[in-house]
Amino acid sequence: QSVLIQPPSASGTPGQRVTISCSGGSSNIGSNYVDWYQQLPGTAPKFLMYRNNQRPSGVPDRFSGSKSGTSASLAISGLRSEDEADYYCAAWDDSLRRWVFGGGTKVTVL
């Protein structure tokens, strides 16, 4: 059972907007930044979003992040086939004193 809760799956057709939620608590999302990672099939996770809504260089602006209270979300607009991947949220947990991750959301492009 992951500390951060994500829906196991999400899907959309090409061009649509998909949103992935990440729910936590006061000791993690509620008091620290949220980061997001994209894991394409058979590859290592890739740095996708940091400090809730900041995109590293090279990440398309189709990806956006937000945070409110103890929840965060990642949105993918203009969905493309290459966006099919697992997406993980992460945050430092002040009570557990370690990084915690969501269980991952598999995005399927229909």
Added chain:
Amino acid sequence: QVQLQESGPGLVKPSQTLSLTCSVSGGSISSGGNYWSWIRQHPGKGLEWIGHIYYSGSTYYSPSLKSRVTISIDTSKTQFSLKLTSVTAADTAVYYCARGGTKQQPFDHWGQGTLVTVSS
């Protein structure tokens, strides 16, 4: 562009010690402010952070693994290493090394990962 590459045995016997090395290229492992982490992913599961090390040798381990983990660094070889003692089948996972691991520094560069299976 910083690149990381894990290396080490793919098979470890139960109760033995898992040892992996991460080689860093394209950047200095001693650059101020950079932390270096180990993260693992059990088959078909999510990610679990193991711990991090600073170039000075200062370490911090996940409390859940602290009793069995040692992370060390060799700046002359631009490598850092992981040792996990008394392994069981539950330690079978893909192990990743990554740059980052503090509140201020997310995991911005990752190795490709290496599968370690614990089996007799």
